[in-house]
Amino acid sequence: MANFAIDRSQRVAARVAGALYLLLMACGVFGEFSGRGSLIVDNDPAKTASSILNHLTLFRIGIVSDLTAFAGDIGMAVALYVVLRPVGRNLALLAAFWRVAEASVLGVITLHSLTMLLLLTDPRYATVFSSQQIQSLVWLFNDTHDAGYNLGVIFLSLGCIVFSWLFLKSRYIPRLLAGFGLLSYAVMFVGSIVAIVWPDNSIGSNFDDLAGIYEITIGLWLLIRGIREPRTS
Template sequence: MSAIHPAEKSASRMARLAGLSYALYTAAGLYITFGPIPSFSRLADQGAETETLGFLFRTGLLAEVLLYTFVIVSAAAMYVLLRSVSQGGALIAAFCRLIEGAMGATFIIFKYAAFAAVMNPELTPAFSGEERVSLMLLLRDVTSSALYFLLIPMAFGGVIFFALFFRSRYIPRWLSGWGMFTYFIVGTLAASIVLYPPLEQHVMLFFLPGALFEWVLASWLIFAGVNTQRLKPVAD
């Protein structure tokens, strides 16, 4: 038992770290979606509220940085937890989530570039007002539309992670099955929107159950942890 105890303790820590990361990046995602973040159109008005709106927009950028940071932290924790089940599968899943984080960081840079073009006209002195607005709208559309490309590797990695959870029974199989189904739906919807952009306005509500699943999973991992009786030794 003394030889098993350190592995159980490490698995419990990794499970809680993954759960906390899920909770934090889901909270950041909800703030980005429903928080008081102004649109680029409001920023472009250059009214008296520009400074306040600029601050609120920066909070959205910070939330996105936190979101993708904790996506990667959660992926690392889940890799450590699940590598004993299938090191190859856990590595592929973690790498998919790393791709998600890298793409997210790229989109943040594009979004900040659009924000800078709106807030600091002196950065583009050769542009007329209309040209500056066109540049801002282009960068805005790139970041908003490209989000669906990011969701595809995220979904692929999520399905693999929860297939490994289902196989190992570290968490209840109903929760693992819910995770596989959730990420499969997210990936399918994202690919459908990439192929048929007009679908976006009809299927957005189907993304919301994903946030519910992530809250339930986060709560389970933080408070219940994993079934340490089913832990497997890591292969050398």
């Protein structure tokens, strides 16, 4: 087995990656259960519009939380590239670019959230559209936000599959953990494709659950334990 020696920059980058895993997970959980996601009422544009209007500050905080997560994604890509560059420079670079593509897509769809706010709060639109039309437009931008999220997840899963493979190859972390990451992101990739091709199929509805568990686990591992010298036997 190849011996991928570890230098100080890799150890520091691993701790940074661990902290970012946990930060991004915290932002994601907040956005889904306390921020933006908590204000969206399924299949009810009128109630969704009312919910956002009644919690404008929370909705705006959710946008900031999303942007924090997407900026952190780029930091994560750099940190993991530094950690795994000695294992496979070209593959690590490919994975980092896929993560940057993910952050770019998700950053752009945040504009849809800002558009929803403009439609609901800017009085100019009330003179052009009826309240029902505004509610329908808000719902449309919410739907395109969700569709864009699925696109971003495709790039995320591709990058993370490669990073997980490099972790498995390097043995910097336990192989069981790296293998779980590989499986989790493969499921995420397939689930995101299913959600696009068969949007009414419930199979792809919880495709990111395993990845969420993995990211909490590896985040804690890298932050507390860091990476280890691979055994030579």
